[in-house]
Amino acid sequence: QKRSEERIGRLEIAVAELAEAQKRTEQKVDRLASELGGLKALIGASLEEEATAVTETVMRQKGYRLLEEASTLRLNGEVDVILRIEDPQGRQITVVAEAKTRLSRRDVIAWAQRMRSAGWRKRLEKAGYPAPYWVYAYAIRADRSAKEAVREIGIGLIKGEGEVIAPVGWIE
Helix, strand or coil: CHHHHHHHHHHHHHHHHHHHHHHHHHHHHHHHHHHHHHHHHHHHHHHHHHHHHHHHHHHHHCCCEECCCCEEEECCCEEEEEEEEECCCCCEEEEEEEEEEEECHHHHHHHHHHHHCHHHHHHHHHCCCCCCEEEEEEEEEECHHHHHHHHHHCCEEEECCEEEECCCCCEC
């Protein structure tokens, strides 16, 4: 019986040590999750800054006059890049772009559907960004199916090197 009590005592100590180790592990995981969240936000902001700069450059290269600096618009859903431009004939156009590090077919379809939504466009107009819209996706990497979707749907694709696929037309 005495040996059983000693074993139980050692087990209780081991369980207490394991519980303490588990607590330390959970604290480390929480810290890592917080740091990862901060890193993700930093990468997202950097991606949007790059997308903004490249989109502005593409519009200038195409001969359009920027009416304002590109910015990000948050209204119950985010537009990563939005800016107003003017074509050589004086027509004003709103350029919108969704920025992704890795662009997939699903991303392209979801973005195009959002931009084709009358309710969404109405919100853009209320925020000071009227139609027509030139719709782009911006990507660091775009897989083959994403490029196919861009062509099928008729939106544009911009990467770091510039415009890869021009939009077929604008959304009114």
